[in-house]
Amino acid sequence: MxxxxxxxxxxxxxxxxxxxxxxxxxxxxxxxxxxxxxxxxxxxxxxxxxxxxxxxxxxxxxxVLTRGIEALPSVPGTARLRVQAGEPWDELVSYTVDRGLAGIEAMAGIPGSSGAGPIQNIGAYGQELSDTLVSVEFLDHETGRLEVIPAARLELGYRSSVFKAGRRGIVLSIELELTDAEGLSRPVASQQLATAIGAAFGDRIPVGVIRDAVLALRRVKGMVLDAADPDTTSAGSFFTNPLVAASFARALPPDAAQWPIEPDRVKLSAAWLIERAGIGRGFSLPGSGAAISSKHTLAIVNTGSATAYDILELARFVQERVRNEFGVALQPEPGYIGMTSGD
Structure with a gap:
């Protein structure tokens, strides 16, 4: 196969x-x-x-095909779950929302399996897995031993972890601690999401409303898998949002999308950089089966005939344009298997 x-x-x-x-x-x-x-x-x-x-x-x-969600003992106001690594992430989100549990509702629609979540600390619309992750059960490649690793030892950051940094093995299951507060979400931490539901930043909203709003936002961007929509034949967001020094960010055009994350560090919008570098929605190199999504410039899509080389060639072109225009090196979010970024 x-x-x-x-x-x-x-x-x-x-x-x-x-x-x-x-x-x-x-x-x-x-x-x-x-x-x-x-x-x-x-x-x-x-x-x-x-x-x-x-x-x-x-x-x-x-x-990794193992499935299952197990409720664990927890203190009042919380709920603990052990989730097998092969459980589809969005099905886990649906499970928690159906039970009125809060903590991952804003990460609805993210494709992939639950065990892959800690690898790059998945996140969306103001929530990250690190907010709720307690531990992972891990089979270590180097020692062959099973370990339960607390989240505090995973070095979870923006799309990063000890696994992304090189620790090899298999995540067997993850343990989460969610909030059980009569079906209300955790405080809304994304202005885009708050605007979409007509709420204020920091409001607590029914978790089902949050999930539905997130799915609607993701569909507009082609970020919910749909066999009938060619714009979803992608790896999701292809580039991470760059983290740069605040002094560097101040030298960018005044309308550059950016968010302070530390006193001297700023997160830039990769989509803004791509668009301002002259690469618009639907852009494709001549003769290529790969294209920038017609809905969202952060996604590279397979239009039906793309090869892996087509994908890589377009990604390199985008990186070169952004580097030449702004001096920013965009980093791919997906891992390259059987190829390198220099191929």
Whole structure:
């Protein structure tokens, strides 16, 4: 099976071996067996944040398919959940919203599996997984041991973690602590979301209203997977929002979208940089099957015939234009498998 069938960008050749363990014990055994062989390997969840090379992957792909959500003992006003790594993230959000639990409602519609969430500390509309993550159950590649790692030791930041920095292994499950407050959300922490629902920043709104509003906002941007919408054949946001020195940000044009995050650090809008560098919605290189989404400049989409090389070539072009125009190096959010950014 080609990996294009298992990824949201629909690109990528075949792996040497594809393993699909369905229970936690099978996942542990399969992983340890592959690691003992010494061959190349990768874990695959929902396939939503990777670009796989056209020649495939010369190693073993371990699919993480384990499902299940377990309620754990908790103190009044909170709810603890243990979630198997293969549980689809948006289904987990729906589960919590249906039960009136708050903490991840603004992250509705994010594709992929729950176990992939801590890898880059997923987030949207003012919420991040680090706000609710208690710990992860982790099978360490180096030691072969199972560990429960507290969230405080994961070095979670903006799209970063110890895993993104190089610690290898398999996330088996995650534990979350949510708020149980009669179905009301945590304080709304996104002005865009607050405006969409006619609320004020910091208001607490029914979690179902938050989820519905977030899904509507994401659909407008082509960020909710939909087989009938070619603009959703993507890896989601392709570039992270750059973090720069405040002094650098002050030298940008006055209308540059930016948000202070520390006294001397500012987050810039990658979408604003791309658009002001002259790359608009729907842009495509001649003869390429890849394009900038017609809905949102932060997404690169497969128009139906794209190769992984097409995706990478367009990404490099965008990076070069932004670097030349503003001196900012955009960083890809997806991981490159079987290829490098210099290919």
């Amino acid at each position: 080609d990996l294009r069938e298992l990824t949201t960008l629909r690109v990528g050749g075949s792996p040497r071996e594809l393993l699909s363990p369905e229970t936690p014990d099978e996942l542990v055994r399969a992983s340890l067996d592959v690691w003992a062989s010494g061959e190349e390997w990768m874990a695959l969840g929902g396939g939503s944040n990777i670009v796989v090379g056209d020649d495939g992957f010369d190693g073993s792909v371990i699919r």
